[in-house]
């Protein structure tokens with residue numbers, strides 16, 4: 001048997017009686033360094049196992065393998081201890097040794113004797129009493145949560161599941177009579193109980209490797225956010241986005257670190273997301289759907305150059321879906337979607353596509369009607385479409401769908417330019433074809449917004 005013993009912060013008076021007993025009963029005691037060896041000296045003769053700080057992973061794993069074999073061979077014959085400063089289960093060399101032995105020598109029984117950890121010992125020296133939740137961090141992602149005072153552990157478990165925790169251990173009356181440690185989380189908790197929540201091994205490895213979510217957050221109001229998007233955001237250590245989008249998802253942000261960038265700066269944002277996403281769980285947010293004139297294209301391009309990494313695009317409600325709902329304009333005939341942003345596509349190509357779509361009698365959906373670089377392309381686009389469509393063709397203008405200032409106008413192609421000043425970078429325009437009837441004015445919504453049917 002192998003016992004991991006915690007020796008406390010380093011002071012001989014802070015060794016526990018249980019630690020002393022275990023040291024005396026061991027036929028062999030190993031320690032990771034001189035400080036532990038000296039503490040142990042009164043009770044047992046300890047041998048130092050060397051764990052040098054080297055970077056070479058292959059070399060390091062060979063070393064751990066060797067040490068694990070030495071300890072395991074002894075532990076097969078009798079009680080062997082590995083004694084560490086502090087507690088053997090908190091940020092300790094022992095955990096690594098334990099994992100290596102469990103993998104390579106699964107026949108060895110392993111138990112631990114707790115020690116006074118530096119985490120609790122510091123309070124006696126700093127005079128800081130902790131009376132509420134606190135975080136102990138070495139900068140790595142949070143994988144374990146220990147919940148005290150769980151009156152209703154089953155309910156707490158449900159809440160933590162939403163945050164990506166998937167392993168739960170309920171512990172009651174630890175080290176006392178009637179001690180209970182179980183995976184079956186009860187509905188009601190004992191006063192002396194706690195719930196330990198973990199993200200499982202598979203989640204841990206994906207966390208270690210990092211994961212980048214490109215999250216479509218929908219057109220505006222938080223109720224359009226999908227459950228999947230919400231889970232990704234909650235799980236993320238970092239959330240990257242521009243100010244407007246971050247404000248939009250503010251109600252669901254919990255412990256994530258926020259990286260805020262201005263409008264524009266897409267390339268810089270994509271690079272940051274890829275860089276962080278290699279080692280951390282990161283969400284890069286994109287308005288509407290990330291695949292529709294959103295961040296997905298750019299990020300995938302940047303990521304390709306940066307080598308392999310784990311990326312998931314989470315679909316969102318695109319502006320077109322929101323606009324069609326608000327207008328009462330279900331798209332039942334074929335339609336063409338065109339972005340007038342000439343940042344990516346040269347203007348001649350946009351014009352050619354408009355001509356083709358209009359001539360082929362597609363209904364036309366216009367994203368980015370007012371591009372950042374050219375002010376007049378919207379008027380030009382309408383001129384092109386008018387060559388092929390009559391003036392009473394139905395037109396819908398939806399500005400700031402599901403956001404403050406939401407405005408819905410149903411009008412006709414002949415009158416659309418009356419609204420030119422209203423149309424901005426947050427507006428989407430739908431233009432019917434020969435099969436379209438006027439958009440349906442029976443649609444009503446409970447929220448007050450500016451709606452106008454102007455045929």
Ligand code: SAH
Nearest residue numbers: 219288289294318319367368400401425427
């Ligand atoms: N990825 C986004 C589109 C980004 S391109 C999506 O799927 O919706 C930006 C264009 O999307 C804007 O110029 C506008 O045409 C449209 N848009 C985005 N959000 C909108 C909203 N809330 N209301 C109306 N149009 C919107």
